[in-house]
Amino acid sequence: MPHPSPHLSPHPSLNPSAIPLAARLERIAPFHVMELAKRAAELEAQGRHLIHMGIGEPDFTAPQPVLDAAARAMADGRLQYTSATGLPALREAIARHYLDTYGVAVAPSRIVVTAGASAALLLACAALIERDAEVLMSDPSYPCNRHFIAAFEGRATMIPCGPAQRFQLSAEMVRAHWSPQTRGVLLASPSNPTGTSIAPDELRGIVAAVRERGGFAIVDEIYNGLRYDGAPSSAVALGEDVLVVNSFSKYFNMTGWRLGWLVVPEALVAPVEKLAQNLFICASSLAQHAALACFTPQAQAIYEERRQEMRRRRDYIVPALESLGFRVPVMPDGAFYIYADCSALSDDADRLSRDLLEQAGVVMVPGLDFGVAEPRRYLRISYATSIENLREAVARIRRFLAVSA
Known part of the structure; x- marks a missing residue:
């Protein structure tokens, strides 16, 4: 009887339940x-x-102009990797969007195109959150946002916000709950699940309170294009030190295309680019070429x-x-x-x-x-x-x- 090949010798099977989890x-x-x-x-x-x-x-x-732009990009073979920060033309288009919509000049160099708003939040948390760092958030809020913090071993401090606060944090709450372990705030305006926004003056007060304490402010604005009351506004107007997250999913109707962006201070562009290079390489090139059509008049x-x-x-x-x-x-x-x-x-x-x-x-x-x-x-x-x-x-x-x- 021949001996089994050493290359075919049986091995004990790996027990999935025995794999240690983080x-x-x-x-x-x-x-x-x-x-x-x-x-x-x-x-x-x-x-x-x-x-x-x-x-x-x-x-x-996605409307027809966006679909047509995607079809042209595919036909022309423009599907290679882009820069980790995104197509220069798309970063410039987003910057013009801030100027045209909100009257705020944002340098295209501060805009990082990401694989959805989730990737933008992931990059922001990777750059700013260390073990046991506390981040203030409203309760209720979108659950994934607090889980991004947990993924980098930080702690989301959930502050109950009821109807009297429009389910949103206030500057007074930030000052009252800031502790020696607090490093910043993560806000969403308008918010999921409540559909409520933080009033511009209140948001300005929150950013001022955070700035006084040397912290960071991340503002999730993925629903900002879908506002129905009041004049358009954006946290990008509150200073270069505010990190703003946005997405092509909601207002631009491109959910499955997985495309978003992050506005960061100039000093954070290189660190965030390094993270993006390692974590994602780049956002979908097809989605980026298609998204250029989002800003056309049609x-x-x-x-x-x-x-x-x-x-x-x-x-x-x-x-x-x-x-x-x-x-x-x-x-x-x-x-x-x-x-x-x-x-x-x-x-x-x-x-x-x-x-x-x-x-x-x-x-x-x-x-x-x-x-x-x-x-x-x-x-x-x-x-x-x-x-x-x-x-x-x-x-x-x-x-x-x-x-x-």
Whole structure:
């Protein structure tokens, strides 16, 4: 009997459960809403028709000028790596956008094009956060933002912000909660999940309070193009030391293209570029060439029409929800979310969201993912769907409430 080849000798199989995991994973919570999403998928596979008011994605796709630009880039073979900071032409276009929209001059050299806003936040956190550094954030807030901090072994200090504060941090809160371990703040304006913005004067006060303490301010503005009330404004106007994150996903309707940008101080350009080179090489070259068309007059006209449509939906759904017994304690002024108080209908938003899914065929997201301050009191409701769907959702919820009363 021949001896087995030494190259074919059996090896003990690796036991996946024995692979040691990094301790930082304990600080990163799973998405509760994913279980809801899985159940929704099961119901749709069974033939149920659902109305999705939970997903944080515009129902519009990239407009034709953007698709045409992508097709030209593919036909011309412009698909090679770009600089880690992005195409010079795109950085210049973004700089012109700040000047045209907000009246603020931003040097293109300060703009780093990234693989989505998530990559921008990842780069900002990698550059600024060390082990055990504390970063102040509002509660509620988008969960991934605090998880970026945890990924670099920092600590997100969640400060409860209720309707009286428009669910946002204030300068007074920043001063009251700043500790020797605090290194900065991470803000979102307009915010997911609340759709509320920080008033310009308040934001200016927050930045001043952080600056006085030698900290950093990161402002997530990925919904900034989707504002419906007040004059356009951006944190880029508050000083070169403010880091601003933005994205082509929401206002520009390019979610799956994974493209965003980060505005940094000149002193941080080289360190962030070094990180980008190592972590991502560059953002998608195809998406970058396509995004150049976002700033053409043709595309801008389409985006403005869509923004007005989002506003029309907001103006319909807020009073419609209140007629059902929900309370909207703060009128959302941006994004496409409502943080609705459902305590008059249920003492558990999580259970209510499941009942609405199973019995009414309407998908809404409970507050559990967004913080620990009264998460069972609120539902996050997205109006990024057609007005016809919104009307049908209201009718379904009305029938559900009548039966369950």
